[in-house]
Amino acid sequence: MNQEQWGVFVEEAGKVHVVELLPEVRKVKGLGVLDAHKLLSPINIGEQVLVGQKVLTRLPMRLPEMSKGMLRRAQTISAKDAGFITSRLGIGSGDRILEAGIGSGGLSMYIARSLGTSGIHVTVEPRSEHAEVGLENLRRAKESWVGFPSHHHIEGTIEETVEQITEHSEAYEAIILDLPEHQTAIEAVAHLLSLGGRIACYCPVTSQLEHAWKACESQGLEIEWAGELMEREWGMASKGGVRPVNGPFGHTAFLLVAQRKA
Ligand SMILES: C[S@@+](CC[C@H](N)C(=O)[O-])C[C@H]1O[C@@H](n2cnc3c(N)ncnc32)[C@H](O)[C@@H]1O
Secondary structure (H helix, E strand, O other), X not given: OOOOOEEEEEEOOOOEEEEEOOOOEEEEOOOEEEEHHHHHOOOOOOOEEEEOOEEEEEEOOOHHHHHHOOOOOOOOOOHHHHHHHHHHOOOOOOOEEEEEOOOOOHHHHHXXXXXXXOOEEEEEEOOHHHHHHHHHHHHHHHHHOOOOOEEEEEEOOOOOOHHHHHHHOOXXXXXXEOOOOHHHHHXXXXXXXXXXXXXXXXXXXXXXXXHHHHHHHHOOOEEEEEEOOOOOOEEEOOXXXXXEXXXXXXXXXXXXXXXXXX
């Protein structure tokens, strides 16, 4: 019997279930009432199991599956933008990262994965109902992955918790802001950026981008990049050939990256 605490099970249509394999009969969202430990723990990676009418395949607890199967409340940052943010900010082991707000923890999982087994990840969030979801997603990740950074969560707005933030580190290699009011947040924490460190602002609308831009400049940061990423999926056409799939061409957010150079 598998001793893992969590399992990822994927439906044929692609829907992902991240299940805690507890030894008790309980309701598992999307799968019904079952003893997850008894029914699902014996299933090995790559094997299938029938749960109700659903054929599920067990896969490893990797970031793409955990992200697809995450709990959601606040709007999340997905792979397209998270990949850009983690790479443009150069996030890697040993870094100190400040993130606000945690929301559903979508971006937090990418940050934690990029940090690997070392580094400091500080998250800030004023709304407890959002933090609850974000922290639960991080708990799954921490209990499933080999190694995890040192994570600290602070309740409150980023503007009012600067003192608590500095208790974990006096300086940060990267700061990521996904919140409605960038200007006051930038003014509150820009001084915490280490020399060479970068800040990323996730701005769903253009007015936020403009305010973030001006606030970064007024704090002595140099704008390195601003814009938006467009993603167009391709698929196999029914009559042969590969072409862009039909469907909406969505917008997520405008992104801004600024650096402290002096
Ligand atoms: C869109 S959500 C973040 C989603 C998150 N990036 C994710 O991928 O799941 C924005 C969050 O910022 C929080 N927020 C709003 N104002 C804030 C502030 N001044 N400081 C910190 N967090 C704030 C909100 O409560 C909300 O949960």
